[in-house]
Amino acid sequence: MYYIGIDLGGTNVAAGIVDGGGRLLGQFSHPTPKGAQAVAEAVAHAAQEAARRAGVDPAGAQSVGLASPGSIDPAGGIVEHAFNLGLDHVPLAGMVSDLLGLPAVLENDANAAALGEFVAGAGKEARSLVAVTLGTGVGAGAVLDGKLYTGFNYAGMEAGHMVIHRGGRPCTCGRLGCWEAYASATGLISSTRAAMAAHPDSALWTFAPTPEAVDGKTAFDAARTGDPAARAVVEDYVGDLACGIVNLVNLFQPEVLCVGGGVSKQGEALLAPIRAILDREEFTRDGARRTRLCPARLGNDAGIIGAALVPVYR
Amino acid sequence: MYYIGIDLGGTNVAAGIVDGGGRLLGQFSHPTPKGAQAVAEAVAHAAQEAARRAGVDPAGAQSVGLASPGSIDPAGGIVEHAFNLGLDHVPLAGMVSDLLGLPAVLENDANAAALGEFVAGAGKEARSLVAVTLGTGVGAGAVLDGKLYTGFNYAGMEAGHMVIHRGGRPCTCGRLGCWEAYASATGLISSTRAAMAAHPDSALWTFAPTPEAVDGKTAFDAARTGDPAARAVVEDYVGDLACGIVNLVNLFQPEVLCVGGGVSKQGEALLAPIRAILDREEFTRDGARRTRLCPARLGNDAGIIGAALVPVYR
Secondary structure, three states: OEEEEEEEOOOEEEEEEEEOOOOEEEEEEEEOOOOHHHHHHHHHHHHHHHHHHHOOOHHHOOOEEEEEOOEEEOOOOEEEEEHHHOEEEEOHHHHHHHHHOOOEEEEEHHHHHHHHHHHHOOOOOOOOEEEEEEOOOEEEEEEEOOEEEOOOOOOOOOHHHOEOEOOOOEOOOOOEOEHHHHHOHHHHHHHHHHHHHHOOOOOHHHHOOOHHHOOOOHHHHHHHOOOHHHHHHHHHHHHHHHHHHHHHHHHHOOOEEEEEOHHHHHOHHHHHHHHHHHHHHOOOOOOOOOOEEEEOOOOOHHHHHHHHHHHHHO | OEEEEEEEOOOEEEEEEEEOOOOEEEEEEEEOOOOHHHHHHHHHHHHHHHHHHHOOOHHHOOOEEEEEOOEEEOOOOEEEEEHHHOEEEEOHHHHHHHHHOOOEEEEEHHHHHHHHHHHHOOOOOOOOEEEEEEOOOEEEEEEEOOEEEOOOOOOOOOHHHOEOEOOOOEOOOOOEOEHHHHHOHHHHHHHHHHHHHHOOOOOHHHHOOOHHHOOOOHHHHHHHOOOHHHHHHHHHHHHHHHHHHHHHHHHHOOOEEEEEOHHHHHOHHHHHHHHHHHHHHOOOOOOOOOOEEEEOOOOOHHHHHHHHHHHHHO
16 A cells, blocks of 8 residues: 655655655655646656656555645645745646546645654654744644644644744734744844844854855854854744744643754754753653654655655544 | 533532533532542532432442642642642542542643533534633643543643743743733733833722732723723733734634633623734634634533543543
8 A cells, every 4th residue: 555745845846655654665856847737747747757666556556645835725625825836726636636546635744744754753653743844934733642733724733823922023924923933944044144234243254254145054053163143143043942842842742842944954952952941941841751852854755755644644 | 421520629629410412410519628638528529419419329420520720640640739729749530539439530620621611612513622711820721623632741731831922921830921921810910010000190090999909800991991001901911812812723723712711701802802813913814714712601610511521532
């Protein structure tokens, strides 16, 4: 029994053949084309190529699961707005289903990644997991009591749009002070740039000669040299990231909370101080059974694996 | 088929006989005594008296469910710390089970209240509900996909200890800026007192001649007279309360979110401005299916009804 999973990104369409245990049997990735019909055809082609590499017949798959960024309607299989895919109100699940002759489902990419980590990654032996992905935004998804949690309208969980600094930085969603505005790579980059402007003598300028050259690593790299401005940026960033993580632990008490995405490549330099904050602030800090904080394990494969298994765990 | 539910409070021990649909068939309440053995006996006596009033045999109940404040271990049936009950590491479920000859379970009082509202109150026709109770603290509980949600260690959900003002007011839990520090009656009272100190000419002084006389109604009453200081207190309070509610909607997307507790008696004066903020800020504000915000319906009975049905919905 095998399933097709698709991770739709602004750059690439990635397809994989996945068994019920979340093992990737074969995969294929190619650039994302422009236009709804071209995207649907690229998905179908990637699925067929991944099946060929896995040595299976694509028509023999149980289903195809699509993970999409942007705003989606999973019940109708519609991508409502996905700016970096250039899609607007596209019934993508139906189009892909017609092309492949298989039932197709659509899911939010952060939810699919959480499900992938639950089945085959950081949450493999757990009954519940919250996965946080630090990228352009802060993506998050939850698997609770063994089921993908999406709320009654499939729109959960937008943890990035939980306000932690009421009245703070403007967020893309229209609120002020959202976690995403601080804890995303974008938030970190804007804090790094502000520190560079305020400290013309900071070592930050060694790692990023211009504000445009700043990325999610700049502040961490400069902080390792002892630069005070860089250390302050990292400390604030870790504090804001930890604030949202403690909130999620207090709310969900998941068995595992994993952190993925570009910034998470800092590894223990990032996670160790967050654990220290959990030890001080978490509501159940004296309890016997506490959430395990760990890195995400599957990288980009999480989305493919999770997408494939959405029909099993929804 | 009927169940015994117990709501343990610092003032009263309330017992009810509840059928599977959440109907209260009989109830009895008497003052909470001091000491673990006395509390267990008061629970058993209240249960027997409630059964007599319902015209049923207490020994014929399926089980007894206990809702307790404070910190509890539901798995072991132990009240770990409940200061206003004077209990410290008391295996209350086992003691009550021995006295009544029935299986007994223990649950957090906010979770029990959420379950009561789900089965027989604000969430009666819904599949998921988040219940928020505004009292001395901010209690919250969730029923997701028809099951009481408590996290893998039964310690969820502590929504009151979600930081919304990072670095803000100290909270009893040790964090700074928790929702509870602003949105509880205690938070409202402290904001009201601060406004009175800053505005000796405010109408707030008419409604509370001394700072000690301030309660959760003072600011709302004075704001109705047009007093600017009182209106500012109410506006801040509603903004902070709404901030946490929008966070919970973005995270959980429950079908219903109900608000109970003393402050919620303000009714639409409180809920209407929160709905306006949800309309502006909620992530799915343009979606077809949105969380319904409404008052809790069962008042103090929610705890009894929910406690009784914990064994069915856990």
